[in-house]
Amino acid sequence: MTDRPTITEAARETPVFKKTDVLVVGGGPAGTAASATAARMGADVTVIERYGHLGGMSTGGFVPYIEKMTDWRGRRVIAGFAEEILDRMPREHVLGPDPELWGSKDPKLNEYWRDRSNSHFGTITWSPTIDPEWLKIVSSDILRERGVKQLLHSWAVAPIMEGKTVKGAIFESKSGRQAILADVVIDASGDGDIFAMAGAPFEGDILGDDIHHKINVAFLLGGVDMQRFFDFRREHSDEFQAIMKAGHDTGLESDSVPHTMPRNDVALFMGPRLSGYSHIDVEDLTAVEIESRDRMQVVTEWYKDNMPGFEEAWIQTTAPQMGTRHSRRLMGVKKVLREDWTGGLVHDDEIGISTPPNPRNPNVSIPLGALMPREVEGIIAAGRDLSCDPATHSFLRLIPQCWLMGQAAAAAAVTSINQGVNVRDVNVTEVRNQLFSQGVVLHKQTGTEQGLTMEPGVDVPEGVARPGQEAAH
Ligand SMILES: Cc1cc2nc3c(=O)[nH]c(=O)nc-3n(C[C@H](O)[C@H](O)[C@H](O)COP(=O)(O)OP(=O)(O)OC[C@H]3O[C@@H](n4cnc5c(N)ncnc54)[C@H](O)[C@@H]3O)c2cc1C
Numbered sequence: 001m002t003d004r005p006t007i008t009e010a011a012r013e014t015p016v017f018k019k020t021d022v023l024v025v026g027g028g029p030a031g032t033a034a035s036a037t038a039a040r041m042g043a044d045v046t047v048i049e050r051y052g053h054l055g056g057m058s059t060g061g062f063v064p065y066i067e068k069m070t071d072w073r074g075r076r077v078i079a080g081f082a083e084e085i086l087d088r089m090p091r092e093h094v095l096g097p098d099p100e101l102w103g104s105k106d107p108k109l110n111e112y113w114r115d116r117s118n119s120h121f122g123t124i125t126w127s128p129t130i131d132p133e134w135l136k137i138v139s140s141d142i143l144r145e146r147g148v149k150q151l152l153h154s155w156a157v158a159p160i161m162e163g164k165t166v167k168g169a170i171f172e173s174k175s176g177r178q179a180i181l182a183d184v185v186i187d188a189s190g191d192g193d194i195f196a197m198a199g200a201p202f203e204g205d206i207l208g209d210d211i212h213h214k215i216n217v218a219f220l221l222g223g224v225d226m227q228r229f230f231d232f233r234r235e236h237s238d239e240f241q242a243i244m245k246a247g248h249d250t251g252l253e254s255d256s257v258p259h260t261m262p263r264n265d266v267a268l269f270m271g272p273r274l275s276g277y278s279h280i281d282v283e284d285l286t287a288v289e290i291e292s293r294d295r296m297q298v299v300t301e302w303y304k305d306n307m308p309g310f311e312e313a314w315i316q317t318t319a320p321q322m323g324t325r326h327s328r329r330l331m332g333v334k335k336v337l338r339e340d341w342t343g344g345l346v347h348d349d350e351i352g353i354s355t356p357p358n359p360r361n362p363n364v365s366i367p368l369g370a371l372m373p374r375e376v377e378g379i380i381a382a383g384r385d386l387s388c389d390p391a392t393h394s395f396l397r398l399i400p401q402c403w404l405m406g407q408a409a410a411a412a413a414v415t416s417i418n419q420g421v422n423v424r425d426v427n428v429t430e431v432r433n434q435l436f437s438q439g440v441v442l443h444k445q446t447g448t449e450q451g452l453t454m455e456p457g458v459d460v461p462e463g464v465a466r467p468g469q470e471a472a473h
Contacts, residue, residue, distance in 0.1 A: 015179065018180055018181075020149065021182065021414070024186045025185065026047075027049030028190055031054075032085075034186045034407065037081060040146060048169070050155040051153070053152070055139055057324075059321075060320045061321040062268060064131065064262075064268065066128050066400055067355075067398040067399060068125040068400070076102070077363055078352065078353070078401065078403070080352075080403075086130070093262055094129075102126050111234070115260060116129065123359065129261065129262055156189065157169075158170040159197050164376055183413075184378060184417060186409050189385070195385075196328055211273065214275050214325070215279055215325075217296070218323050219268075221303070221313040222265060222266055224310050226261075227309075229307065229309030229310065251298075256302075273323075300314075325384070333374055334387060335370065347367035351368045351412075351431065352441070354404070366396065366404065371409050377422050378422070383405055407440065414434075415427065415431050
């Protein structure tokens with residue numbers, strides 16, 4: 001891009017669409033949680049989303065697996081908005097175990113729930129699979145009920161700056177180019193579009209052996225019988241392995257595997273995953289779309305020809321949103337580092353707790369500082385563009401964690417507006433009290449409204465409290 005010639009655009013008058021307290025850019029998991037939370041706290045909220053629906057990757061990217069919200073002992077550590085939105089989903093569109101099974105190590109139960117993405121490392125977790133269309137509906141309903149101004153089909157293209165302070169954003173849509181002025185902007189674009197353009201430093205390094213850099217266009221096959229597939233895989237394991245090996249020997253990619261959906265007659269494929277492309281490069285995005293469609297046909301034909309349960313499969317639809325795990329990460333006031341959470345560090349500005357990626361590690365404390373730009377004012381990040389190292393990003397980018405961070409960013413934004421201070425200077429204790437009162441699980445800390453004592457490095461349950469519910473579940 002840099003060596004291309006440039007033109008100078010004419011200066012222009014841009015109409016102000018509205019003035020709002022909190023402007024949320026991006027209506028993915030983080031942006032939806034942020035919008036809902038800020039409105040719940042009484043703010044006037046506007047959300048700008050480039051697609052025609054809310055939910056981001058979790059709906060438009062066909063990522064229906066809401067990862068672990070229970071820890072390895074079966075206690076719910078991610079709640080708050082995450083709990084609220086899932087409770088709003090019709091039960092038949094949420095495939096997951098009932099609470100009494102959370103934490104179970106029963107082999108038979110784990111076998112069943114492993115096929116359905118709710119068992120990891122021999123433990124049943126609360127990691128439901130949801131119907132993306134229903135998540136769109138429920139997300140929009142919540143925002144409508146709370147009076148959030150939703151601007152769909154709207155693309156935020158630039159921050160409005162006053163010196164080093166973000167004062168809103170310019171967006172483009174079929175109605176043209178317009179401005180929204182805001183007291184605080186929450187960048188929930190996943191890619192840090194607004195904080196990057198505002199001049200906040202960011203990074204994008206990855207671990208070579210991680211799937212961070214891979215992007216894909218997910219697709220659904222209809223007309224399948226997933227129960228038959230699962231039964232075959234389990235009861236004829238040798239035959240299944242032989243079929244797969246023959247496939248791999250003739251070029252079927254190892255990530256071309258069917259995943260479960262809430263319905264038995266639909267299978268989700270989240271690959272082939274492509275490497276070497278950038279999610280923030282338009283030519284790369286175009287290339288991945290085109291190549292993925294070629295590869296999807298090959299995968300579909302192979303499954304139809306070879307796999308029990310797939311004889312009648314047909315390409316039902318492809319994801320409207322490119323599946324990307326990673327692009328920009330904020331370089332924030334704090335950076336969550338692997339050695340911090342493996343060592344059990346509890347941050348004094350903790351705004352939530354994440355399940356660790358495996359049972360070897362303690363639960364993970366997420367600091368507010370990971371959402372705060374170091375230099376630019378008036379803006380806070382939320383979601384997968386948080387400040388952390390690549391190893392940490394591999395799980396803090398997950399949907400429940402993005403809900404959690406969106407909720408926290410909104411609590412910080414509205415609290416700072418109420419206090420009349422920059423969002424970076426917000427009173428953290430007040431933010432934590434807000435989150436606690438909204439059902440967010442936090443480690444105990446001195447000086448909170450609840451008067452609890454922090455126990456650094458201690459795993460839950462001793463360190464966890466929720467209103468009316470001492471231990472998480
Ligand atoms: C293939 C794949 C598999 C995954 N598997 C899992 C899994 O099993 N479980 C799990 O929990 N998570 C999984 N994830 C991760 C998870 O889906 C994402 O990290 C999460 O959705 C990020 O949420 P977010 O709100 O930060 O960003 P996004 O979901 O990316 O949402 C950002 C939103 O902002 C909008 N936007 C972006 N830029 C602009 C702009 N300039 N103007 C207006 N709108 C804009 C986008 O359209 C989008 O709706 C997976 C991701 C991928 C790609």
